[in-house]
Amino acid sequence: MIPFLNLKDVNAKLREELLEACARVIDSGWYIAGNELSAFEREYAAYCGSTHCIGVANGLDALTLTLRAWLELGRLQEGDEVIVPANTYIATLLAITENALTPVLVEPDDDSFNLSPGSVAAALGKRTRAILPVHLYGRLADMQGLLEVADQHKLLVLEDAAQGHGASIGGRKAGNWGNAAGFSFYPGKNLGALGDAGAITTSDEELADTLRALRNYGSHVKYRNLYQGLNSRLDEIQAAMLRVKLKHLDEQTAQRREIARRYLNEIDNPAVRLPAWGQEEEHVWHLFVVRSQRRDRLQQLLDKAGVQTMIHYPIAPHKQKAYTEFNHIELPITERIHEEVLSLPMDPGMTQEQVSRVIETVNQANP
Ligand SMILES: *Cc1c(COP(=O)(O)O)cnc(C)c1O
DSSP, X not given: XXXXXXXXXXXXXXHHHHHHHHHHHHHHTOOBSSHHHHHHHHHHHHHHTOSEEEEESOHHHHHHHHHHHHHHTTSSOTTXXXXXXTTSXXXXXXXXXXXXXXXXXXXXXXXXXXXXXXXXXXXXXXXXXXXXXXXXXXXXXXHHHHHHHHHHHTOEXXXXXXXXXXXXXXXXXXXXXXXXXXXXXXXXXXXXXXXXXXXXXXXXXXXXXXXXXXXXXXEXXXXXXXXXXXXXXXXXXXXXXXXXXXXXXXXXHHHXXXXXXXXXXXXXXXXXXXXXXXXXXXXXXXXEEEEOTTHXXXXXXXXXXXXXOBOSOSSOGGGSGGGGGGTTOXXXXXXXXXXXXXXEOOOTTOOHHHHHHHHHHHHHOOO
């Protein structure tokens, strides 16, 4: 079986470096909010080109806490509308509703899977205060265009960059476009810890300060609480793992691009629609997502032939039981995407032979 992603082998290649970093933390005697976290925050902010990075417990918290901080700072009010692509992962929506804000679900562009400036402009209402674009599958959203709409209408922009580590346009990376960006370092993400972790990047000092307090019981100074915060900290051990992994991120992104290039050049099956790339640097191929009108059958055939695939995602957020209040909404582009998408193996450690096997198997499938 060609696995969808063999994380064990990806991390095994870095075993010695990871063990060394682990030992450094164990021997330091300091396990939360120490040197590893501040070093990682410095290094990751520099990587993204933003001024601040604030480590938190996971990607969902990165998004939730940023919106919460804007509420605390009076830049958002409960009930304000936040525009979000309807085909995102559920976490994006949860961050909005957790803060008693109102998500406005907007259809994505059918080729890029991302929010387009035109559809955002069409969805603006009296209470629209923010846009939450998602760099879905690793492709940077049209941030230039989205920022123009945001500037015109004085909207805050929070990037959901959980799938977009290192994606860039004109040298400007994900995490350095919006007023802030939320990242996830879940193990399977392009930059993955060995457990849960997340971060916010921003160049807004006031926001960064508020977030540093919110993630730590609402406190800057021990036992003095400015906010009813929560405990959402990024452990020293995960920060140390991430510092090792960050050094290898660009090389792994190059490997992902090489695999994507071969898939795009060599997959040739009329029943399979290939994803669009656009400019070289804008896509970091967190996932390589093809579409087929006979998706389930295609997945079965690939599985039988030894190629593991996944579906990102099988059910749209507005069709989930968790969101019965949105179940009546009709979003045909989004719903079709959920019926058709299939993610092929995308693993920076894949061999050329494995890539060839995937290509041959897809080309031979007659779903
Ligand atoms: C993974 C992911 C998240 C949430 O990150 P966690 O670390 O799992 O909380 C949010 N948004 C998107 C688009 C994601 O892919």
